[in-house]
Amino acid sequence: MISEEEQKKEGKNEKLLADLCECYISLNYLLSSEMISICVPCLLKVALKKEESEEAQEEVEVDLLALSIVKYYNIERNMYLNEIREIIKYHQEHHNLTHLAYQYAWRFLINRLHRDESLEEVIVNELHFGKEAARELEELRKNVDWTRKEDERGKETKEVLVITGWMRTIKFYFDSCKLWNExxxxxxxxxxxxxxxxxxxxxxxRYW
Structure with missing residues (x-):
């Protein structure tokens, strides 16, 4: 269905194609190179939306979640780098993404380090991962009630889940990147x- 929709010269349903790509990535452990070459650009195109409505933000969040799942596959730089760079930079200036969406954007980019160490310069010195991750953690930390009691386990706020995700992303970064700055x-x-x-x-x- 993805291939058929992508090959249409007229009447292509972009929303349907994006939904299919989300499902394909989420449900398949092994992704074919053909499907990656269709799904990654398709989802990045949706994630480039600059609308700030709640509906648009949710759509972008789900698309970036799907992209963050694509970990160890070889994806050509020209298929993603300009787009993910623009998504991150635009958010840094306009704060149009949710906390989760912004985290997923970073995770997608940092996952690429596994096959392309030259991305370190972009991540560290151009997009300022260290400063951005620190700012996100501090902002999220202030919005959590850290006095939760033992019998309240399982009632984590969304902020706690996002912080946990950031800690995992930071760990993967420390494992994969040799380039640091101040x-x-x-x-x-x-x-x-x-x-x-x-x-x-x-x-x-605590574990992460």
Missing amino acids: EYVELIGSVVQIYRTAKDNYEEI
């Missing part, structure tokens, strides 16, 4: 602050 002092400080704040009541955050 912004990482701030990031490490934020990680330590999150650990100290969460260690008594939030086991998963």
Whole structure:
């Protein structure tokens, strides 16, 4: 269905194609190179939307979630880099993405480090991952009630889930990237602050 929709010269249903691509990536453990070459550009095109309505934000969040799942596959730079760079830079200026969507955008890009170490320069010195991740952690930390009791487990707020995701993304970055700059002092400080704040009541955050 994806191939048929993509090959249409007229009357292509972009919304249907994006929905199919989301499903394909989410439901398949092994992705074919043909489908990656269709799905990644399709979903990035949707994620480039600059509308700030709640509906548009939710659509972009789901698309970036699907992209963040695509981990160890070889994807040509010309298929994604300009688009994901624009998505991240535009958010840094206009704050149009949700916290989750922004995290997924970074995760998609950092996942590419596995096959392309030259992305380090873009991630560290152009897009300022250290500073951005530290800022996100600090903003999210302020919106959580860290005094949660033992009998309240399982009632995590959305912010806690996003923080957990950031900790996982940061760990993958530290595992994959050798290039650091002075912004990482701030990031490490934020990680330590999150650990100290969460260690008594939030086991998963403490773990990551």
